[in-house]
Amino acid sequence: MILELKIDRYGANGEGIALYNNKVVFVPFALKGEIVKVEILKEYKTYYNAKLLNVIKKSEKRTQPLCPYYKICGGCNLQHANYKEQLKIKETIVKNNLEKYAHCNFNLNPIIESNLIYNYRNHISFHVNKKGELGFYKNSSNDFIKILNCHLANNVINLCISIFNNYFFKNHIKGYDKKTKQGLIKLVDFKIVNNKMLITIVSTNLILSNINQLVNNLKLIGVEFGLFISLNNYNNTLIYGQVNKNIFGLKEICYNEKDIISYIGNYSFLQINNYIKDLIYDKIINKVTANCVVDLYAGRAIVSALLSKKIKKVYAVEIVKEACFDANKILADNNIKNVTVLCEDANLALLKINEKVDCVIVDPPRKGMERKTILSILQKKPKQIVYLSCSSNTLARDLNIFLQDGNYKLTLVQPYDMFPNTANIETLAFMEKI
Numbered sequence: 001m002i003l004e005l006k007i008d009r010y011g012a013n014g015e016g017i018a019l020y021n022n023k024v025v026f027v028p029f030a031l032k033g034e035i036v037k038v039e040i041l042k043e044y045k046t047y048y049n050a051k052l053l054n055v056i057k058k059s060e061k062r063t064q065p066l067c068p069y070y071k072i073c074g075g076c077n078l079q080h081a082n083y084k085e086q087l088k089i090k091e092t093i094v095k096n097n098l099e100k101y102a103h104c105n106f107n108l109n110p111i112i113e114s115n116l117i118y119n120y121r122n123h124i125s126f127h128v129n130k131k132g133e134l135g136f137y138k139n140s141s142n143d144f145i146k147i148l149n150c151h152l153a154n155n156v157i158n159l160c161i162s163i164f165n166n167y168f169f170k171n172h173i174k175g176y177d178k179k180t181k182q183g184l185i186k187l188v189d190f191k192i193v194n195n196k197m198l199i200t201i202v203s204t205n206l207i208l209s210n211i212n213q214l215v216n217n218l219k220l221i222g223v224e225f226g227l228f229i230s231l232n233n234y235n236n237t238l239i240y241g242q243v244n245k246n247i248f249g250l251k252e253i254c255y256n257e258k259d260i261i262s263y264i265g266n267y268s269f270l271q272i273n274n275y276i277k278d279l280i281y282d283k284i285i286n287k288v289t290a291n292c293v294v295d296l297y298a299g300r301a302i303v304s305a306l307l308s309k310k311i312k313k314v315y316a317v318e319i320v321k322e323a324c325f326d327a328n329k330i331l332a333d334n335n336i337k338n339v340t341v342l343c344e345d346a347n348l349a350l351l352k353i354n355e356k357v358d359c360v361i362v363d364p365p366r367k368g369m370e371r372k373t374i375l376s377i378l379q380k381k382p383k384q385i386v387y388l389s390c391s392s393n394t395l396a397r398d399l400n401i402f403l404q405d406g407n408y409k410l411t412l413v414q415p416y417d418m419f420p421n422t423a424n425i426e427t428l429a430f431m432e433k434i
C-alpha cells in the first residue's frame, strides 16, 4: 500500500511518526513537518511500519547525508537531519521515555552537544564476511555490508580497513559463518586514545598465516599500536574470547586522563566519545558528595580513581577481570589507597559491602540493571544515586523502580550527545534521598 502522509512527531529511534486509520505509522528517515510518500511494509495491531519512498514537502532541517552507506548499514539513523534537529529529536526521546516508563514529567536539562559530529568514535568493531572483508550487519539482520570508510570512526581506524581487507584476501582468511561454522574471523575491534591504537582480531584460531605482513602494513600508518588475537570458540561474536594473545606492540595504552596515569587494555570498556566522556566525568566528580561511594559497573575504575581525591572510601565493582586488572594498575601507579576493586557481579558485591554507603554510581550496559541489584542499592539507603546510561529506555524503566521506593526524588537529568548522527543518547541522572 502506498500512502501520502504528514509526519507530526518523532518515535523512540528518531523515526518520523504519522497517523493513518487511527494507527501510528513509523517512517524511518522522515522529519517532523514533512509530507512523505511511503510504502506500508507491515501492519500490526496498533501500528504500521513503512518505508520512505520520497519526500514530497521537505523540512528545512533536512540535510544531505555524508555517508554512501547511509540507510543501508544501520549504524546511523539521523544523518538526514541537521545537527540542531538531531539534538531536538534526542531531547524528545529522553523526555518521552521518562514519561512513558518512569511516569515522570521531568524538566530535563538541554542536551550537551558533541564537539565533533563525524569521526568521533575512538572504539569500533567490524564484522568480517565470508570473503574476508570488513563491514557491518544491517540493523537486526544478517545482511552484511562491506564498509571502506565509516564517517563515525576516528580516521586512523579508517586507514586500517583496507590493510585488513588486503591481508585477509592475500592469505585466504575468511570471516566466520555462524551457520556453516566455517571461516576464522568473528570481529576486528579497534580502540584509539591519544593516537595510540589497540587492535583485536577475534578469531576461532590463534594462528593466522603471515601475520607479520599485517603488522608491517599497519606500521606504515605511523601510529603506535598493539595487535591482539582473542581466541573465541564460543557461540558468540563478543570480543572477549578464552585466550587474549598480544601478537605485536603495545599491551595497553597508557595516557594522562585528568591528571591520573590511566590505562586502557584491549578488553576494557572505553567511552567512545572522548570529549563527552570528559564532560560527564567532570559532572559526576563535581556533584558527588559522600564519605563512602560504590561505583558499580566501574570498567577500569577511572571514575573511582578521579573520585578518590575527594572521597574517603570508594568501592569499584566490575565483572570483567581484564578491566579489573587495568583498574588495579591505575590505582597502584597513582598511589591511590582508598579505592578497592571488587571483581564480581554488581549485586553480589553490594551484598558484601557492610559499610554505610552514602552514594552509589551505576553505569550499566545498554540492557540496564537487574531488578535485584536496584533493590540491593535501595536497601543501603544511600543519600545520592547517580545513574549513567547509554539507553534512555532502560534508564527510565530502572528509574521507575528507584522512584517507586518513595524515598528518592529525581534532581537532575542531563542528556549528552555522545553518539552524533545516531539516535543513541547518553544520559546522566541524579537522585537524592528525600
Ligand SMILES: C[S@@+](CC[C@H](N)C(=O)[O-])C[C@H]1O[C@@H](n2cnc3c(N)ncnc32)[C@H](O)[C@@H]1O
Residues within 6 Å of the ligand: 269, 270, 271, 296, 297, 298, 299, 300, 301, 302, 303, 317, 318, 319, 320, 323, 344, 345, 346, 347, 363, 364, 365
Ligand atoms: C557502560 S560500561 C561502564 C564503564 C565505566 N563506568 C567507564 O566509564 O569507563 C559498563 C561496565 O559494566 C560491566 N558489567 C556488565 N555487567 C556487570 C555486572 N553484572 N556486574 C558488574 N559489572 C558489570 C562491563 O564489563 C562494563 O565494564
